Amino acid sequence: MPYNVIALIKQIPDLELIKVNSSTSEPILEGVPFRFENLSKNAVETAVRIKEKYGGKVTAILYGSDRGTPVMKEAYAMGVDEGFIITGYQESNPRLTAQVLAGKIKQIPHDVVILGNQSADSMTGLLPGMISALLNEPLLSNAISVELNANSAKISSGMEKEVLELEGSMPVVISVAQEINEPRFPPVMQIIAAGRKKINIEPSSIKGNDSTKLLSRKAPKSDRKRVVFEDIDKGAQEVAKVIKEVAR
Amino acid sequence: MKFLVFSDNLDNGKQIMSYLNGKGEFVVYTPDDSKEYADYGASRVVYLKGEHQAKPISELIASEIKSNGFDFVFITSTVTGRDLAAFLSQAINADIIPEVFDVKLQDSKVSTKRYGLGGKVVLEEESNGKIFTVIPGISDAVPSGTSSQVETKEIQRGNVNILSVNPKKGREVDLEKASIIVSVGRGLGKKEGIAQIEPFVKLVKGELAGSRPVCLDYRWLSEDRQVGYSGRKVKPKIYIALGISGQIQHIAGMRDSKIVIAVNKDKAAPIFQEADYGIVGDLYQVVPKIMGYLS
Numbered sequence: 001m002p003y004n005v006i007a008l009i010k011q012i013p014d015l016e017l018i019k020v021n022s023s024t025s026e027p028i029l030e031g032v033p034f035r036f037e038n039l040s041k042n043a044v045e046t047a048v049r050i051k052e053k054y055g056g057k058v059t060a061i062l063y064g065s066d067r068g069t070p071v072m073k074e075a076y077a078m079g080v081d082e083g084f085i086i087t088g089y090q091e092s093n094p095r096l097t098a099q100v101l102a103g104k105i106k107q108i109p110h111d112v113v114i115l116g117n118q119s120a121d122s123m124t125g126l127l128p129g130m131i132s133a134l135l136n137e138p139l140l141s142n143a144i145s146v147e148l149n150a151n152s153a154k155i156s157s158g159m160e161k162e163v164l165e166l167e168g169s170m171p172v173v174i175s176v177a178q179e180i181n182e183p184r185f186p187p188v189m190q191i192i193a194a195g196r197k198k199i200n201i202e203p204s205s206i207k208g209n210d211s212t213k214l215l216s217r218k219a220p221k222s223d224r225k226r227v228v229f230e231d232i233d234k235g236a237q238e239v240a241k242v243i244k245e246v247a248r
Numbered sequence: 249m250k251f252l253v254f255s256d257n258l259d260n261g262k263q264i265m266s267y268l269n270g271k272g273e274f275v276v277y278t279p280d281d282s283k284e285y286a287d288y289g290a291s292r293v294v295y296l297k298g299e300h301q302a303k304p305i306s307e308l309i310a311s312e313i314k315s316n317g318f319d320f321v322f323i324t325s326t327v328t329g330r331d332l333a334a335f336l337s338q339a340i341n342a343d344i345i346p347e348v349f350d351v352k353l354q355d356s357k358v359s360t361k362r363y364g365l366g367g368k369v370v371l372e373e374e375s376n377g378k379i380f381t382v383i384p385g386i387s388d389a390v391p392s393g394t395s396s397q398v399e400t401k402e403i404q405r406g407n408v409n410i411l412s413v414n415p416k417k418g419r420e421v422d423l424e425k426a427s428i429i430v431s432v433g434r435g436l437g438k439k440e441g442i443a444q445i446e447p448f449v450k451l452v453k454g455e456l457a458g459s460r461p462v463c464l465d466y467r468w469l470s471e472d473r474q475v476g477y478s479g480r481k482v483k484p485k486i487y488i489a490l491g492i493s494g495q496i497q498h499i500a501g502m503r504d505s506k507i508v509i510a511v512n513k514d515k516a517a518p519i520f521q522e523a524d525y526g527i528v529g530d531l532y533q534v535v536p537k538i539m540g541y542l543s
Binding site: 012013015016018020026027038092094095098117118120121122123124125126127128129130132133134138139140141142154157158159160161162163164165166167168169178179182211212213214215216217218219220222224225226227228229230232233235236237238239240241242243244246247 | 303331334335338344345363365375381413486496503
C-alpha cells in the first residue's frame with residue numbers, strides 16, 4: 001500500500017567550521033556554510049525507505065532560508081520527490097517553527113510525518129510534540145524502527161531504559177532517533193539529476209512575536225592545564241601519577 | 249511563587265527540587281515509584297499510575313495548572329519530558345525555554361542559560377518562558393529534611409497504543425556516575441582495539457565509553473556508551489580520551505569532567521585544548537606504558 005510521507009528537514013551551520021573569536025569568546029558565523037542537520041538526514045532516510053518498501057511519495061519541507069537549497073538538493077538525491085523551502089526562519093523560537101511547519105503540512109495530503117527527535121545544534125527536542133499537538137495527530141516518539149500496516153504505524157521507541165513497541169493510527173507523526181538507520185550516500189547520477197529538479201521556495205506568512213532576548217552567546221571558558229607531552233615515556237609517567245592520586 | 253515539576257529521572261528531579269526548595273511552593277508529578285521524591289521539600293508529590301505517555305500526562309498537568317495556578321513548570325529533559333513540555337506548551341499557551349542548566353527568576357522575567365550551536369556556546373537569554381526542560385546540573389541534590397504529602401493519580405489512555413515494554417539491552421553501564429571513564433575514538437582504528445583497551449579500563453577501575461563514530465558509525469561500542477552532545481553527558485573525576493580528536497559534539501558531553509587526559513597521534517588535535525594532560529603518540533604504545541607505571 002503506497003503512503004504519502006512528509007519528511008521535515010533542518011538546515012544548520014556547519015558546527016565544526018565555527019571558530020570562536022579569542023578575545024570576545026563569541027562564535028564567528030560569517031561565511032560558515034549551512035549543512036543538512038544530522039537527524040533530519042535520518043528522517044529523510046526513513047521516509048525514502050518507506051517509499052521504497054511500500055510505494056508512495058516523499059515530500060520534504062525545510063523551514064530555513066534560501067541558503068537551504070543545497071540541503072534540499074541533497075534530499076532530492078537521497079530520494080525525496082518534492083521539496084518546499086519556507087523562508088523566514090527565526091532562531092530560538094520552536095513554537096513559531098512548529099506553527100509554520102504544521103501550517104504547511106496541513107496543505108499536503110499525508111499519512112506519515114517524520115522528523116528528527118532533537119536537532120544537532122539546539123537539541124530542543126520540542127518540535128515533534130508541538131507538531132503532533134498542532135496537527136492533532138498521534139506522536140510515535142524516538143523511533144529506532146518503523147513499520148506501516150494499512151492505516152496504522154508501529155515503531156520501536158528507544159527510551160532511556162526501555163524499548164517500547166508503539167502503535168498509532170494514521171495520519172501519524174514519527175520522531176526518529178539517531179540509531180534508526182545510516183543515511184545513504186546518493187550515487188553521482190542521482191546528485192546530478194537532483195541539481196536540475198525544481199525546489200519550491202515560499203516565504204513564511206506567519207510572523208513570530210518572540211519575546212526571548214539574547215543577553216550573551218559565548219564559548220564557555222576552559223580552564224584546562226593543557227600540559228602536553230611529546231615524550232611518551234615522560235607523559236605516561238605523569239599521567240599514571242595523576243590517575244594514582246585520584247584513585248587513592 | 250508556585251512551581252510545578254515533572255520528573256521521570258530521579259537524579260535530575262532531586263536537583264530540580266533542591267533548586268526550588270525555599271523559592272516557593274512546589275508540586276511534583278512523577279511516573280516513577282521512588283519514595284525519595286517526598287524528601288526534597290515538595291508540598292505534594294503526585295505519583296502517576298498507568299501508561300507512561302507524554303500526551304495524557306500533559307493533560308493531567310494542564311488541568312492542575314488551570315485549577316491551581318502555577319507560575320513556572322520545570323520538566324526533566326528526557327524523551328517523555330521533552331514531548332510532554334511540547335504538548336503542555338500548546339495546551340496552556342506558554343513559552344518554553346528548553347535544555348536549561350541555569351535559571352534565575354525575577355518577577356515575571358526569567359534569565360536562563362543553555363547550550364547552543366551544538367554545545368559550542370552558552371546562550372544566556374531573558375524571556376517570558378514559563379516552562380523549562382532542565383538538563384542535569386541546575387543544583388546539587390540536598391534533601392529538605394521534611395516530608396511531602398503524597399497522592400496518586402491515574403493517567404488516562406492516550407492516542408498511542410503501547411504494545412509491549414522491553415528492557416533495553418546493554419544498559420548495564422551508568423556512565424553519569426562513573427568516577428573514571430576511558431573513552432575511545434576513531435583513533436582506535438579497529439574493533440579488536442576494544443579488547444586491547446579493556447585491561448587498562450579494568451586496571452583504573454573505570455568505565456569504557458566512546459565517541460560518536462565509534463558508537464554510531466562503526467558500532468564498536470553500544471550506543472549507550474556514546475559520550476557527547478547527542479549522547480551521554482558525563483562528569484567523572486578523570487576522563488581519559490584515547491584517539492579522540494575532540495570535535496565540539498564530543499567536548500559538549502565531557503566538558504564537566506574534573507581532570508581530562510588525552511592521548512592522540514595528532515599534535516594539532518583540538519582535544520589537547522580541552523585536556524589537562526596530553527600525550528602526543530600512538531595510543532597502542534602509550535596505554536601499555538601508563539599501565540606499566542600504574543602497577
